[in-house]
Every structure is written in C-alpha cells, then in structure tokens.
Amino acid sequence: MDLKFLHELIIPAHSKIVMLIMDGLGGLPLEPGGKTELETAVTPNLDALAALSALGLTVPVGPGITVESGPGHLGIFGYDPLQYRIGRGVLEAVGLDLDLGPSDVAVRGNYCSVDATGAVVDRRAGRIPNDMSKELSKLLSTRVEDIEIQVETVREHRLAIVLRGPGLSADISDSDPLKNGYRPLPLRALNPDAEKMARVVNQFVDRSRQAIEAYTPKPPANMLLLRGFDSYPHFPAFPELFGVRAAAIAVYPTYRGIAKLVGMQVLPVEGSKAADEFTVLEKNWNDFDFFYLHIKETDLAGEDGDFARKVDIIEEVDTLMPRLMALNPDVIIVSGDHSTPAALKGHSWHPVPTLLYGRYVRADGIAGFGERACGRGSLGILPAKDIMPLALANALRLAKFSA
Amino acid sequence: MDLKFLHELIIPAHSKIVMLIMDGLGGLPLEPGGKTELETAVTPNLDALAALSALGLTVPVGPGITVESGPGHLGIFGYDPLQYRIGRGVLEAVGLDLDLGPSDVAVRGNYCSVDATGAVVDRRAGRIPNDMSKELSKLLSTRVEDIEIQVETVREHRLAIVLRGPGLSADISDSDPLKNGYRPLPLRALNPDAEKMARVVNQFVDRSRQAIEAYTPKPPANMLLLRGFDSYPHFPAFPELFGVRAAAIAVYPTYRGIAKLVGMQVLPVEGSKAADEFTVLEKNWNDFDFFYLHIKETDLAGEDGDFARKVDIIEEVDTLMPRLMALNPDVIIVSGDHSTPAALKGHSWHPVPTLLYGRYVRADGIAGFGERACGRGSLGILPAKDIMPLALANALRLAKFSA
Numbered sequence: 001m002d003l004k005f006l007h008e009l010i011i012p013a014h015s016k017i018v019m020l021i022m023d024g025l026g027g028l029p030l031e032p033g034g035k036t037e038l039e040t041a042v043t044p045n046l047d048a049l050a051a052l053s054a055l056g057l058t059v060p061v062g063p064g065i066t067v068e069s070g071p072g073h074l075g076i077f078g079y080d081p082l083q084y085r086i087g088r089g090v091l092e093a094v095g096l097d098l099d100l101g102p103s104d105v106a107v108r109g110n111y112c113s114v115d116a117t118g119a120v121v122d123r124r125a126g127r128i129p130n131d132m133s134k135e136l137s138k139l140l141s142t143r144v145e146d147i148e149i150q151v152e153t154v155r156e157h158r159l160a161i162v163l164r165g166p167g168l169s170a171d172i173s174d175s176d177p178l179k180n181g182y183r184p185l186p187l188r189a190l191n192p193d194a195e196k197m198a199r200v201v202n203q204f205v206d207r208s209r210q211a212i213e214a215y216t217p218k219p220p221a222n223m224l225l226l227r228g229f230d231s232y233p234h235f236p237a238f239p240e241l242f243g244v245r246a247a248a249i250a251v252y253p254t255y256r257g258i259a260k261l262v263g264m265q266v267l268p269v270e271g272s273k274a275a276d277e278f279t280v281l282e283k284n285w286n287d288f289d290f291f292y293l294h295i296k297e298t299d300l301a302g303e304d305g306d307f308a309r310k311v312d313i314i315e316e317v318d319t320l321m322p323r324l325m326a327l328n329p330d331v332i333i334v335s336g337d338h339s340t341p342a343a344l345k346g347h348s349w350h351p352v353p354t355l356l357y358g359r360y361v362r363a364d365g366i367a368g369f370g371e372r373a374c375g376r377g378s379l380g381i382l383p384a385k386d387i388m389p390l391a392l393a394n395a396l397r398l399a400k401f402s403a
Numbered sequence: 404m405d406l407k408f409l410h411e412l413i414i415p416a417h418s419k420i421v422m423l424i425m426d427g428l429g430g431l432p433l434e435p436g437g438k439t440e441l442e443t444a445v446t447p448n449l450d451a452l453a454a455l456s457a458l459g460l461t462v463p464v465g466p467g468i469t470v471e472s473g474p475g476h477l478g479i480f481g482y483d484p485l486q487y488r489i490g491r492g493v494l495e496a497v498g499l500d501l502d503l504g505p506s507d508v509a510v511r512g513n514y515c516s517v518d519a520t521g522a523v524v525d526r527r528a529g530r531i532p533n534d535m536s537k538e539l540s541k542l543l544s545t546r547v548e549d550i551e552i553q554v555e556t557v558r559e560h561r562l563a564i565v566l567r568g569p570g571l572s573a574d575i576s577d578s579d580p581l582k583n584g585y586r587p588l589p590l591r592a593l594n595p596d597a598e599k600m601a602r603v604v605n606q607f608v609d610r611s612r613q614a615i616e617a618y619t620p621k622p623p624a625n626m627l628l629l630r631g632f633d634s635y636p637h638f639p640a641f642p643e644l645f646g647v648r649a650a651a652i653a654v655y656p657t658y659r660g661i662a663k664l665v666g667m668q669v670l671p672v673e674g675s676k677a678a679d680e681f682t683v684l685e686k687n688w689n690d691f692d693f694f695y696l697h698i699k700e701t702d703l704a705g706e707d708g709d710f711a712r713k714v715d716i717i718e719e720v721d722t723l724m725p726r727l728m729a730l731n732p733d734v735i736i737v738s739g740d741h742s743t744p745a746a747l748k749g750h751s752w753h754p755v756p757t758l759l760y761g762r763y764v765r766a767d768g769i770a771g772f773g774e775r776a777c778g779r780g781s782l783g784i785l786p787a788k789d790i791m792p793l794a795l796a797n798a799l800r801l802a803k804f805s806a
Contacts, residue, residue: 001465005485009468052435360746362431362439362753362774378460378754378778389467393752400750401464401484402471402491 003078003236006389006398010243015330015395017244017290018281021076022317023069023255024299024340026352026371030307037298037307037342038353039370041314045321046334050355051367053332056379057351058387060338066349072337073258077238077292078388086261087170087230092160094257096152100232105168105197107229109151109159110176111136111221118183123176125221127156132219139215140208140224144200157221163201169194174227175205184225201226237263238290242392247284249277250294259292274316278323285327299347302340310342331358331395333387334369351381358394406481406639409792409801413646418733418798420647420693421684424479425720426472426658427702427743429755429774433710440701440710440745441756442773444717448724449737452760454770456735459782460754461790463741469752475740476661480641480695481791489664490573490633495563497660499555503635508571508600510632512554512562513579514539514624521586526579528624530559535622542618543611543627547603554611560624566604572597577630578608587628604629640666642693645795650687652680653697662695677716681723688730702750705743713745734761734798736790737772754784761797 027037060067060075061082070091071081089106100106111133113122128136133153140151147165154160171190177183187205189198208224239246240263248259248266256266265288267280274295281291295317301310324332332355339350353374364377375381379390392398430440463470463478464485473494474484492509503509514536516525531539536556543554550568557563574593580586590608592601611627642649643666651662651669659669668691670683677698684694698720704713727735738757741750756777769776778784782793795801 001468001485360431360744360751363435364775364778365436376779378775378784380784382466382784386466389465390752391467393467393469398467398469398752400469400471401474 001389003241007236007241009399009401010392011397011399012243013395013397015289015397016285017331017333017391017395018324018329019076019290019292019333019335019391020295020324021292022295022298022314022334022336024302024338024347025336026339026341026348026350027302027310028341028343028348028350030343036371037302037310038314039372041311041318043314043318043369045318045325046355046369047367049321049325049332049334049357050369050373051365052361052363053355053357054361054379055364055366055369055374055377056354056356057371057374057381058335058354058384059351059381060384064349066347067338068347069254069337070258072384073255074262075384076335076337076387077262078242078385079235079262080385084233084235086233086258088228089160090230090232090261091254091257092154092158093162094261095254096154096160097253097257098150098152098160098162100162101164102232103168105163105170105229105231107161107163107226109161109224109226111157111159112223112225113220114184114223120177120180120182120184120223120225122220123180123225124157125219128219128221130156133157136212136215136219136221139211142204142207144203144207145196147200149204161226167196168231169197170229170231172198172201172229174229176225176227184223187226233261235262239263242290242388243397244290245288246290246292247288248292248294249280250292250296251277252294252296255294255296264292274313274320278320282323282327298336299340302342303346305342305345307342331356331391333391335387352384354379354387356387356390356394360394360396404792406644409481410639410644412802412804413795414800414802415646416798416800418692418800419688420734420736420794420798421727421732422479422693422695422736422738422794423698423720423727424695425698425701425717425737425739427705427741427750428739429742429744429751429753430705430713431744431746431751431753433746439774440705440713441717442775443710444714444721446717446721446772448721448728449758449772450770452724452728452735452737453758453772453776454768455764455766456758456760457764457782458767458769458772458777458780459757459759460774460777460780460784461738461757461787462754462784463787467752469750470741471750472657472740473661475787476658477665478787479738479740479790480665481645481788482638482665483788487636487638489636489661490631492563492631493633493635493664494657494660495557495561496565497664498657499557499563500656500659501553501555501563501565503565504567505635505637506571508566508573508632508634510564510566510629512564512627512629514560514562514622515626515628516623517587517626523580523583523585523587523626523628525623526583526628527560528622531622531624533559536560536624539615539618539622539624542614545607545610547606547610550603552607564629570599571634572600573632573634575601575604575632577632579628579630587626590629636664638665642666645693645791646800647693648691649693649695650691651695651697652683653695653699654680655697655699658697658699667695677720677723681726685726685730701739702743705745706749708745708748710745734759734794736794738790755787757782757790759790759793759797763797763799
C-alpha cells in the first residue's frame with residue numbers, strides 16, 4: 001500500500017492519536033525460559049491498557065534485519081524505510097540539531113592519520129579525544145568561495161559537516177578509501193552540475209590538512225576523510241500526508257531531528273525526564289492531533305547491557321500512563337523503533353511489542369504487555385509501517401475505498 | 404503471487420468448493436470487553452465446522468483500509484483489488500442488472516439544480532424523490548446518432564447511464580464541476596478516438612436539459628451531471644483463471660453484477676431468504692465446481708446499527724449449515740467481504756473472520772467461529788486474495804511448482 005493511495009483516503013476529524021515510543025523496547029530473557037525486560041517489569045497500567053487493545057509485534061524493515069534509529073523511526077511514522085532513506089550525513093547533522101536547509105548538503109566526515117606518503121594509516125585517528133576533536137572542528141569550519149562550511153564533532157573522530165550556499169550538489173564522489181594503506185581520493189563531480197561542489201570541497205580538504213598541520217600540539221589526526229554526501233531528503237511531509245497537526249516530544253537531538261525531517265513540529269522540553277515529556281504533552285494537548293512521544297533511556301540501558309535499569313525505566317513510564325489516559329486520547333500506540341535486548345548490548349532484529357488502543361479497536365482481551373503476549377495478539381506480526389494506517393483508521397481519519 | 408503464475412498451476416479435478424459470504428460479517432463488541440455479533444450468535448453448526456477447519460482473519464485491501472463491496476468481493480474472488488478496479492459507473496450499472504456488454508460504456512450521473520446563469524446551485528437537486536427521478540430517467544433515455552442511451556435511477560438523484568453502439572470510448576472528460584457555483588463542463592474527447600463519444604454525449608446532455616425543462620410539474624432538478632466514464636473491465640475470467648465451473652447465488656443485484664463481471668454464471672433465485680439461496684445451491688449442485696453464495700442481510704443489519712438483528716441473521720445461516728454439509732463439499736470457505744460492525748453503522752477496516760474447511764486442511768481444533776477465535780487461527784492475518792489459492796490447493800486443484 002503506497003503513501004499516495006493512503007493519502008487520497010485521508011479525511012478530516014477531531015480525533016487525537018498518541019504514539020508513545022520507548023526506544024529499543026523489545027528485549028530478550030537473560031536465561032533460556034526467562035522473561036524479557038518488558039515481561040519482568042511490573043506495569044499495571046500498561047497491562048490494563050493492553051486488555052482493551054489489539055496487540056502485535058512490529059517488524060521495522062524485514063525479518064532478521066536490525067535497524068538504526070533512522071529507518072526504525074521512519075517505519076513507525078508510516079514510511080517504508082527501504083524506499084525512504086536518510087543519508088548518514090544528514091542524520092548526523094539533524095542529530096546535532098544543525099540547521100539543515102533544503103538546498104544544503106551534509107556529509108559524514110572522520111579524522112584520520114596519514115603517513116609521510118599521504119597513505120591512510122588509521123581511519124579513526126586513534127579515536128581522537130572528544131575535546132581535541134571539537135577544537136579541530138572549530139578550526140576547520142570555514143568559507144570557501146561563497147560556500148559556508150560548518151564542521152561539528154559527533155563523537156571522537158566522527159564528524160558532521162554541512163555546506164551552505166548557492167550551486168551545491170550532493171553528486172560528488174567520496175574521498176574515504178575505506179581501507180588503511182591507501183591515499184584519500186580526490187573528490188570528483190559525478191555530473192557537470194557538481195563541478196563547483198567538487199572544486200569547493202577539494203579546496204576545503206586541502207585547507208583542512210594545512211590547518212591541522214599548523215595546529216599544536218600535534219594531534220593523532222592529520223587528515224580528513226569524507227563520505228556520503230547527501231541533501232535534505234524530500235519526504236512527503238507527515239502532517240500533510242496524514243492530515244494531522246503533528247507534534248514531536250523528544251529530549252534527544254537525533255529524534256527531534258528525525259521528527260523535524262518528516263515535518264512534525266518539535267516541541268521544546270524543559271528537563272530531560274519522561275515525566276517532563278508528559279508535561280509537554282499535557283500543555284500542548286489542545287493544539288495538535290498527533291503526538292509522537294519518545295523515551296530514550298530504554299535503549300541506553302539496553303545498549304549498556306543493564307537489564308535491571310531497562311526494567312526500571314519501563315516501570316517509570318508505566319507510572320506515567322494515568323496522566324496520558326486522563327487526556328482521553330482516541331488512539332494510543334505504545335511501541336518501540338526496534339529492540340535493544342540487554343542480553344545483546346545493542347540493537348537487534350527482534351520484532352517489537354506493540355499495543356494499539358482505541359474505542360473501535362477489536363481488543364484481544366490479553367491483560368499483559370510483553371513480547372509473548374504481543375505474539376498472541378490479533379495484529380499478528382506486521383511491518384512497522386502498517387501501524388500508521390491502522391491508527392488513522394481507528395481515529396476515523398480514513399475514507400472508504402470504492403474503486 | 405500473480406494470477407498468471409497461479410493459473411499455470413491449475414489442474415482439473417472433480418472437487419467442489421463452496422464460498423459462503425456473509426456480507427459485512429466482521430463486527431465489534433458494543434462495550435469494551437464484550438462480544439462481537441458473530442461471537443454473540445449461537446452457532447453450533449459453524450462452531451462444529453470451525454473445529455475441523457483452519458481459522459484466520461482476512462484483510463480485504465490493506466491494514467486500516469475500509470472497502471466498498473466491489474474491491475471487497477474482488478479480494479475474496481482472488482483478484483488484487485488495488486490492481487483490478489471496477490469503475491463506479493460500471494458497478495452502478497451491473498448493480499441495477501443493466502445489460503452491460505464489452506463495448507458499452509457506463510457512467511455515473513446525477514440530477515442537479517442550476518440557476519438562470521447555468522451555474523450549479525445544488526449538485527443533488529435536493530435529493531429529488533425516487534418516483535420523480537425514475538420518471539425523468541424514462542424521459543431521458545434516448546438515441547443519439549446510432550448510440551442507444553439508457554438512463555436508470557439508482558436512488559434519488561443518483562443515476563446509472565449506459566451507452567451502447569459502435570465507436571464508443573470511455574476516454575472523455577467529466578461534466579461534473581464537483582462544486583456548487585460552477586457551470587457544468589463541456590465533455591471533451593481525451594484522445595482522437597473519442598471525438599464521436601464526446602459529440603454524442605454533449606448532444607445527449609443538451610437534449611436532457613431541454614427535456615427536463617419541458618417537463619411539468621417543475622422538478623427541483625433541471626440539469627444532469629456526468630462523471631466517471633468507464634467500460635466493462637477486462638478481468639481474467641474466474642472460471643478459466645481457476646479452472647472451475649463457477650456459479651453465483653445472490654439475491655442483491657450488486658453482487659449478482661460483480662459475479663457476472665468476473666465471469667461466473669449467476670443463478671436465478673426464487674424468493675429472497677437465505678434458505679432460498681441454499682435451495683438453489685442444492686438444485687445446481689451437480690452442475691458446478693465452485694459456488695459463491697452471498698448473504699446480504701448481515702451487512703444491512705450492521706449498517707442499521709442493529710446488533711441483535713445481525714446476530715439473528717448469523718444464527719439463521721447457522722441453522723442452514725446442515726443442508727450445506729449434507730452436500731459433502733470438498734472445501735468450504737465461510738467469510739465476509741469486509742466488516743460492518745453495528746457499533747460503527749457502516750463498513751469498517753477490521754479483518755474478517757474466515758474459516759477454511761476441507762479434508763486436507765490442517766485444522767486448528769478451535770471449536771468456535773468468531774473474531775477472537777479466528778485471531779488465534781493458523782491462517783493468521785492474511786490478504787483476502789490469498790483465500791482462493793488456499794481453497795484451490797485444498798480442493799487438490801493446484802499442481803506442484805517445480806521451477
């Protein structure tokens with residue numbers, strides 16, 4: 001089902017939809033036969049909601065496929081993550097809250113070490129410390145011809161670089177040879193419109209090399225590699241596509257960035273706790289039809305392999321559920337963008353427990369929210385991108401398809 | 404799986420398949436935690452059959468998508484409703500049992516009111532009464548050049564118009580401006596082959612306007628709008644496609660029409676009760692391999708919001724099941740074309756409870772036929788169009804796929 005087809009069926013309504021995303025929600029037992037993080041957590045409010053909901057397991061992209069946050073979120077937002085892609089440079093840039101305009105180009109960079117012949121000897125420059133990386137990045141931000149170039153450290157050697165100005169193009173080759181022992185490649189225009197871009201970027205790389213050389217103390221990094229030039233993705237904007245005034249409530253920049261990329265209005269959050277996000281939800285309740293509320297800590301605990309902390313955070317969110325229910329939303333989705341089992345200390349391919357609540361949902365009557373409960377639910381195992389059409393239908397925002 | 408692939412695997416057999424469609428079968432509880440219409444109905448015969456069947460929930464077009472009867476039926480007949488579409492004019496025409504040939508063109512019309520300047524002031528002509536609408540339609544049916552034009556009232560202002568004769572084309576623009584305050588548009592040929600069509604239809608519209616003007620008493624309608632020209636859809640015919648002699652048993656014209664469109668033989672039904680349809684099934688048992696038997700009243704009760712009546716009709720059908728079982732069909736499908744919950748007083752997006760019975764079905768052993776029972780069934784949640792291949796396989800009518 002493509003988005004154009006879905007868009008044509010959209011009708012206006014006054015209903016409100018809340019999509020509560022606990023990042024990396026899905027988990028695994030620590031021992032065979034044990035319970036997952038979500039199954040271990042004591043969640044009376046989510047369990048009661050589950051009893052009135054349809055349950056299922058969502059698959060972000062495909063069976064066995066582990067996703068990063070970008071495609072994970074595009075899926076739950078209703079976009080096919082294999083069709084709609086966000087370049088890594090763009091994701092890094094929006095993740096840093098850099099101001100990326102429609103004609104700007106973003107690219108991912110990293111500091112590296114080259115030897116006297118110019119060949120790369122360490123593509124990560126010994127994972128240069130954050131502080132030094134940030135100092136270098138400030139030094140390297142510059143202007144070439146009429147193009148402003150902003151260099152920002154993501155972490156250690158990893159950089160997000162944004163180019164702003166007239167006549168840019170993302171159609172140029174990378175400089176990263178992707179292997180040690182080779183010299184960085186000159187950047188080449190891949191079509192005639194990109195000649196200026198190639199000239200500017202090659203000049204920027206030369207100037208960067210000289211600037212790093214002049215810098216003391218000598219850093220482990222003495223060169224810069226670039227890959228993945230990309231411009232702002234032109235996605236059908238979420239609010240127009242689905243006919244909703246859409247707000248995003250998230251503390252972490254990456255998620256604020258992804259929401260902004262699809263056209264949601266990103267609301268400011270004072271504080272960084274889950275409770276602070278629920279306060280923003282309450283305050284803005286009357287002004288939007290769709291709320292995306294993102295909890296990051298579940299994922300961080302999973303990444304750290306901290307099973308108990310992930311359980312605690314889920315329980316904390318559960319205690320906040322009465323505040324959400326008090327707003328009386330027409331449709332509630334509780335899910336994650338992917339699984340992050342503590343047992344794996346990282347993202348995983350496991351389908352994500354998902355709950356769909358609403359007055360017209362055909363409830364399964366399963367009074368528990370967990371991986372196995374969701375595996376028995378009537379939503380079955382479904383692509384994450386199918387959640388949005390289901391939410392819209394249950395919010396009575398889709399017309400009948402006649403022919 | 405496309406139909407061509409499926410068709411190539413068809414092998415002859417003597418087995419018989421019965422597809423019993425209760426229109427709008429799927430429902431919703433009236434209260435949270437309650438039972439649906441089907442779950443409320445006392446259906447000992449369907450429950451016993453369910454115990455020997457595989458159960459599942461069928462999705463007519465896609466998650467969250469509510470369908471009209473046209474796409475709903477194409478799905479259960481094995482056609483992808485997004486690929487095979489029936490124009491609204493054609494559906495109205497076949498719904499009225501008008502004789503629509505392969506080279507005829509059908510269009511949807513409506514009576515409207517225009518002011519002295521010719522601008523439309525009411526696109527529905529105040530929902531003109533049926534009797535007056537029918538009188539006007541008789542008056543307007545005419546012949547222009549060598550083209551016969553049949554005008555039939557569907558209901559109130561709504562018309563089905565069929566054009567018959569040589570050199571017709573559906574490639575002409577609409578006259579309906581779709582908004583009040585605008586004059587009806589002249590009909591234009593969209594390609595050179597449609598010049599004659601445009602000339603004939605413009606002449607028909609002129610003549611209609613004059614005829615209505617001459618009519619007394621002055622009707623609220625004084626003009627005619629046309630939209631959605633379409634010719635008979637050229638679907639792969641069901642009997643050849645699936646290698647079955649296929650019969651349709653339905654009382655309502657729309658369903659007789661859809662069955663006819665896909666090439667089934669539509670059997671006459673004396674009386675209008677479900678029992679009368681079962682009698683037709685019995686009488687014609689030896690002459691066909693596939694029977695589509697359609698019960699309309701479940702949908703009507705749902706549309707009326709009459710939960711109890713929908714329950715009653717399901718129970719009535721249940722009492723007839725022994726007559727079906729006595730014929731000893733090889734494969735039985737019991738399903739619906741979509742859901743029509745009384746709670747929503749209309750069609751809905753909810754998956755449809757479906758039962759597949761046959762000697763070689765891997766039965767789930769769930770002795771109940773209802774939405775939640777089907778949600779636990781081994782067919783899972785499946786596209787409606789997958790039911791036909793499953794029925795054919797269980798009727799041993801599909802060869803092995805080797806390469």
